[in-house]
Amino acid sequence: xxxxxxxxxxxxxxxxxxxxxCATAPQSGPAALAGTWTNSIGTVWTLNHDGTFQVDxxxxxxxxxxxxxxxxxxxxxISEVRGKTPKxxxxxxxxxxxRMGGQLHFTLVSDKCKLRIQNxxxxxxxx
Numbered sequence: 199x200x201x202x203x204x205x206x207x208x209x210x211x212x213x214x215x216x217x218x219x220c221a222t223a224p225q226s227g228p229a230a231l232a233g234t235w236t237n238s239i240g241t242v243w244t245l246n247h248d249g250t251f252q253v254d255x256x257x258x259x260x261x262x263x264x265x266x267x268x269x270x271x272x273x274x275x276i277s278e279v280r281g282k283t284p285k286x287x288x289x290x291x292x293x294x295x296x297r298m299g300g301q302l303h304f305t306l307v308s309d310k311c312k313l314r315i316q317n318x319x320x321x322x323x324x325x
Contacts, residue, residue, distance in 0.1 A: 228269045230297045237320035255282075255317075263287075272296065273307065276314075287311035293318055300324040 231245045242254040244261075249268060252261035263281035267274055276291045291309035295302060302322040309315050 231267075231269060231274065231295065231302070234325040235302055235322040236325050237317065237322050239317060239320055241317050241320075242325070243322070251276075253281075274304070284311065284313065287314050291318075 228247060228249065232247045234242060234244045236242050240257050242257065244252045244254075245267065249266050251265060251267050253263040254260060255262040261281065263279060263283050265276060265279035265281075267276050269275075272294050274293050274295050276293075279288045289310050291311060291314060292307035293304040293309070294307055295304050297303075300323055302324070304318045304322075306315055306319060309318075
């Protein structure tokens with residue numbers, strides 16, 4: 199009987215810690231995006247706190263694309279793109295984002311780069 203009660207207390211404590219961790223993950227602004235993310239295609243996207251980013255498209259640990267980004271509310275704007283990318287992908291782009299814990303989802307606002315649209319609109323998982 200005492201064991202069941204102890205297990206309930208431990209489970210309740212673990213649940214509270216987990217809920218607190220989820221609640222403290224930023225949902226908007228630059229802090230919500232900063233970190234290293236990966237999608238189902240295998241792309242690795244690192245968004246830095248200073249507004250810069252790097253993308254590893256072929257999983258070799260080297261950035262293929264890099265540039266700058268800004269966040270306003272729940273909108274990400276990508277700019278100043280450089281690297282191995284088509285001309286249309288060097289243009290600015292905007293996406294709405296939604297973060298739920300370690301998951302990140304983007305919805306297209308405006309972008310002329312089909313390759314980036316295919317990549318960015320995949321679900322992302324924090325690495």
